[in-house]
Amino acid sequence: MNWVGLWTLTSREVGRFFAVYRQTVIPGLSSSILYILIFGFTLERRISTIDGIPYTIFIIPGLIMMNTLTNATSNSASSMLQMKLLGQLPDLLQAPLSSLEISLAYIIGGTVRGTVNGILILIVGILIGDMPINQPAATLGFIILVSWAFSSIGLLLGQMADTWDRLSTMQNFFLTPLSFLGGIFYSIKMLPDWAQAASFYNPIYYMINGMRFTILGVSDSSPITSLIIAILMTIGFSVAAIMLMENGKKIKQ
Amino acid sequence: MTPAISIRNLKKSYEDTVALKGIDMTIGDGEFFGLLGPNGAGKTTTINILTGLVRKNEGNTEIFGKDTVKDYRFTRSQVGISAQEFTQDWFFPLDKLLYFQAGYYGIPKAKAKDRVDELLSRLGLEEKRESRLRQLSGGMKRRFQIAKALVHDPRILILDEPTAGVDVELRHELWQYFRELHQAGKTILLTTHYIEEAEMLCENVTIIDKGRVITEGSPKALTNQLGKAGITINVTDTEADIESCLKDFTYTREDGRLHFTTQDPEEAMPEIINVLTRQGCHIQRVETTKSSLEDVFLSLTGKGINE
Numbered sequence A: 001m002n003w004v005g006l007w008t009l010t011s012r013e014v015g016r017f018f019a020v021y022r023q024t025v026i027p028g029l030s031s032s033i034l035y036i037l038i039f040g041f042t043l044e045r046r047i048s049t050i051d052g053i054p055y056t057i058f059i060i061p062g063l064i065m066m067n068t069l070t071n072a073t074s075n076s077a078s079s080m081l082q083m084k085l086l087g088q089l090p091d092l093l094q095a096p097l098s099s100l101e102i103s104l105a106y107i108i109g110g111t112v113r114g115t116v117n118g119i120l121i122l123i124v125g126i127l128i129g130d131m132p133i134n135q136p137a138a139t140l141g142f143i144i145l146v147s148w149a150f151s152s153i154g155l156l157l158g159q160m161a162d163t164w165d166r167l168s169t170m171q172n173f174f175l176t177p178l179s180f181l182g183g184i185f186y187s188i189k190m191l192p193d194w195a196q197a198a199s200f201y202n203p204i205y206y207m208i209n210g211m212r213f214t215i216l217g218v219s220d221s222s223p224i225t226s227l228i229i230a231i232l233m234t235i236g237f238s239v240a241a242i243m244l245m246e247n248g249k250k251i252k253q
Numbered sequence B: 001m002t003p004a005i006s007i008r009n010l011k012k013s014y015e016d017t018v019a020l021k022g023i024d025m026t027i028g029d030g031e032f033f034g035l036l037g038p039n040g041a042g043k044t045t046t047i048n049i050l051t052g053l054v055r056k057n058e059g060n061t062e063i064f065g066k067d068t069v070k071d072y073r074f075t076r077s078q079v080g081i082s083a084q085e086f087t088q089d090w091f092f093p094l095d096k097l098l099y100f101q102a103g104y105y106g107i108p109k110a111k112a113k114d115r116v117d118e119l120l121s122r123l124g125l126e127e128k129r130e131s132r133l134r135q136l137s138g139g140m141k142r143r144f145q146i147a148k149a150l151v152h153d154p155r156i157l158i159l160d161e162p163t164a165g166v167d168v169e170l171r172h173e174l175w176q177y178f179r180e181l182h183q184a185g186k187t188i189l190l191t192t193h194y195i196e197e198a199e200m201l202c203e204n205v206t207i208i209d210k211g212r213v214i215t216e217g218s219p220k221a222l223t224n225q226l227g228k229a230g231i232t233i234n235v236t237d238t239e240a241d242i243e244s245c246l247k248d249f250t251y252t253r254e255d256g257r258l259h260f261t262t263q264d265p266e267e268a269m270p271e272i273i274n275v276l277t278r279q280g281c282h283i284q285r286v287e288t289t290k291s292s293l294e295d296v297f298l299s300l301t302g303k304g305i306n307e
Helices: A003-019 A026-043 A055-085 A089-093 A099-129 A136-160 A164-180 A193-199 A203-216 A223-247 B043-051 B072-077 B094-104 B109-122 B138-150 B168-183 B195-201 B219-226 B265-278 B293-301
Strands: B005-013 B018-027 B032-036 B058-063 B079-082 B156-160 B187-191 B204-209 B212-217 B229-235 B251-254 B257-262 B283-289
Touching: A003 A055, A003 A099, A003 B094, A026 A055, A026 A099, A055 A089, A055 A099, A055 A136, A055 A164, A055 A203, A089 B094, A099 A136, A099 A223, A136 A164, A136 A203, A136 A223, A164 A203, A203 A223, B005 B043, B018 B043, B018 B204, B018 B212, B032 B043, B032 B195, B043 B058, B043 B079, B043 B156, B043 B187, B058 B072, B072 B079, B079 B138, B094 B109, B094 B138, B109 B138, B138 B156, B138 B168, B168 B187, B168 B195, B187 B195, B195 B293, B204 B293, B212 B219, B212 B293, B219 B293, B229 B265, B257 B265, B265 B283
Parallel strands: B032 B187, B032 B204, B079 B156, B156 B187
Antiparallel strands: B005 B018, B005 B058, B204 B212, B229 B257, B229 B283, B251 B257
């Protein structure tokens, strides 16, 4: 194992998004604050509580998850595509780094960004909404787990994409709608039966409810199911991303 | 002695193109070697296979006796590549990019510091160490590419068009630097469109075209063997019967101007002068023109190196 190489590429990945924090940290933070202020405080007049939780606080775990997974995905995806388009990828592929080391560095970079963004919304929730945290260690662990899973998805997307247009299409038409339909702003018990049944096929539904359980102690799905799906996604997408890197089909000729 | 680079029967096809049709090449340890060929000949594909950027279809590629696929950690650590295309980066200053590059090769920042400082200074980039790549001129970017290739102190340096787009002064400075690196023991593999660059710097060259090796050898041996030198002699007495006595030589005649084509002008010249003098010709002027590697290249590939 080339530990120095792995550490170097990981610190580059982390340094890259911190260098442009106005693009990578601030937008998620400000949009989440707006969601809390606009959706939370205005809708709370109509939906005072869900499962006994004030509406404003109810939506915060979903916002944490949305911010976590979109940031984790876009970090590894955009960094990989950027390296391809800027001609930086040969520097990695010609160095004594294995596909595993390169993949891990990208995934860890995305995981750190997802985690940082998730924790910031968590802090916002505590400061603005006076939100209690039921299981702090589980909350942090779940944020990291989901960040890792979606960072792996990002690495897959980044390897497959050839243009920014294609990458943003994949993100805008899958990730964002699935996040909104995963129950950030509502409990699926408020939906008609067919929509409830459809939600069970949305993996992000389990991520949001897993997070809601660790913070608020309430959840539409079983917390064990959420955890198992998060673990399976983490393992499955990590293996897929590493195998695609090893195979080299999308990055080597 | 184990060669620095050994390539045997290397074949590579892309979807609809056969790029390499069985390349063989051996580069000795410490050699300054030129890989020449017109555009699309297969030079970059060969280098990219050697360095792990492109997957081969068939054949063997070894660096210091180790397979470049199976023992990639060893082989890649022995090679530094200065690519033709400039790397771009929006985020980090030059020195940090060099530390990253060293890190990929397993060298931590603390150990790389002296090397980074030395390279920035030697390549005239010291004042730009805090700058971003986009702030550099073309010549500076080229120097940075070379610094990046050398930061892990590789035994083999691959220079892909290292003087493309640089001014004459910098080109001469870089040539001097390449000579120093060679004298310090580095093996250098050079591809270039400036054929005189290869002629001047390389001990041996291989010329490839359409995915095949056409010829190989030292530039001097190739020009002697395949090139044609010329001798031009101006004579005053054009009435003399010189045609019959010059029948053993290849020449053209334009009034009093005789142009001889020969592989060895030093041997042919006294003989020709002797024959002409015997025929009573008064020799006014003698000129010799030497064949270059470019002529050899042109005669073998049927086109110039930039075509």
